[in-house]
Amino acid sequence: MAEQYAGAGGRTTACQLPPDPPGSFRVFGTGNGSQARARARVGGAAFPEVPPVAAGGAAPWPPLFSFGGRWREGPQNTAALSGVRAAGRGRYPVRAAIPRWVGKESCRGTRALPRSEREASLASRRVKATFLSPKGRGGMDGPLPPRESAKFIAENSRDVFIDGGGVRRVAKLLLAKASGPELRLGGWKALHELNPRAADEAAVNWVFVTDTLNFSFWSEHEEHKCLVGYRGKTYSGYWSLCAAVNRALDEGIPITSASYYATVTLDQVQHIFRSDTDVPMPLIEERHRILNETGKILLEKFEGSFLNCVRKSEKSAQKLMHLVVESFPSYRDVTQYEGKKISFYKRAQILVADTWSVLEGEGDGCFKDISSITMFADYRLPQVLVHLGALKYSKELLEKLLKGEMLSYGNRQEVEIRGCSLWCVELIRDCLLELIENKGEKTSGEINSILLDYYLWDYARDHREDMKGIPFHHTRCIYY
Secondary structure, three states: OEEEOOOOOHEEEEEEEOOOOOEEEEEEEEOOOEEEEOOOEEEEHHHHHOOOOOOOOOOOOOOOEEEEOOOEHHOOOHHHHHHHHHOOOOOOOEEEEEEEHHHHHHHHHOOOOHHHHHHHHHHHEEEEEEEEOOOOOOOOOOOOOOOHHHHHHHOOOOOOOHHHHHHHHHHHHHOOOOOOOOOOOOOOHHHOOOOOOOOOOOHHHHHHHHHHOOOOOOOOOOOOOOOOEEOOOEEEEHHHHHHHHHHHOEEEEEEEEHHHHHHHHHHHHHHHOOOOOOOOOHHHHHHHHHHHHHHHHHHHHHOOOOOHHHHOOOOOHHHHHHHHHHHHHHHHHHEEEOEEEEEEOHHHHHHHHHHHOOOOOOHHHOOOOOHHOOOOOOOHHHHHHHHOEEEEHHHHHHHHHOOOOOOOOOOHHHHHHHHHHHHHHHHHHHHHHHHHHOOOOOOOOOHHHHHHHHHHHHHHHHHOOOOOOOOEEEOOOOOO
């Protein structure tokens, strides 16, 4: 693909370049020393050339390019970045760029090479720019994604800390489970009797309802809480919700049908999620409001079936997560931290994960990027990570939690607990994969953060007695 870009003094030079990856920017040169212009391509489609920008003018990002292993700063780069900003309207990430001085020497020097070598030579000279538009980078247009949010929080946290030695110990603990059912996709059904057995549309709609209501099950007093009996067993926490949904379905109440819950009344919701104790399920009025809101949106946008939403994602976990967040307000788990807009998307991510699990990773649930989903930042995972020694709290925070003080949603310490927990699990996963590789272990499939979350969450429930001395943070909200 021959492209033209400006060389020194504004001259243009033709050069053979490999195709651009989808969604990428490439800047083709700048002008002379007094003014500069940039031409950008996005996924192979050229933007019109933008008007010249005065060299040395203000740029929306730091005027830095990496070239030849060194960072370069200068007015031409400043103007080029301004040009990219103008051309892309802030919608696309800057992936690679060729500054002005590459064109005059490097392109001319590679023209005589065979095509494959010439492309490789040019590719090696490309700038690896790390700048992203404000959207998706914590700017005005959108929050940092969950993984990037967690990394940023962990790097700036004042009261929650990740212990490297603890991370490795947890990874070694998980290594023993790597070839067992606990870290396999099939464990979601095999280890949990309340989850659907089928992999059909009804099962997907069951997942959607339960994850839409998957928040705030902790009780003020451990010995006095909401319990739901179902088929001879008594369930608490999240499983009390699942038991109540299954009980309602057995009673002929179509709780997983959008046409039903879009108009369900508060009295009906209170009956469906009734407790066997005198302690009701928390936030029952919010659950009623969210069921009505979500049901109406599902009917309007997706013909009443979450499977239609899944199909619109085109087998992309990230696309499905963002589609859910954009479509359903109650899934927008976003707040501020240290001047940046950050996200956790706990329920949106677990919805993607549970959809993948109920469909057994096949058909509509075969998400090619499922490993991009992180753990689900809630109040149980931090507790188990502290118990296992991978996470530590400051003395001040620990005292506050031991007293049972409430942390409001978006509170700095609450954000640090969730963010550091998420990043901690990412580090555990990386360490575990390294241990598996070094040991030459064989697993039944790729181990991702979803499977680690599933295992650690079950571990927390199974070791409640051992963890009694470790407090979890109390935050009452609809996001987790």
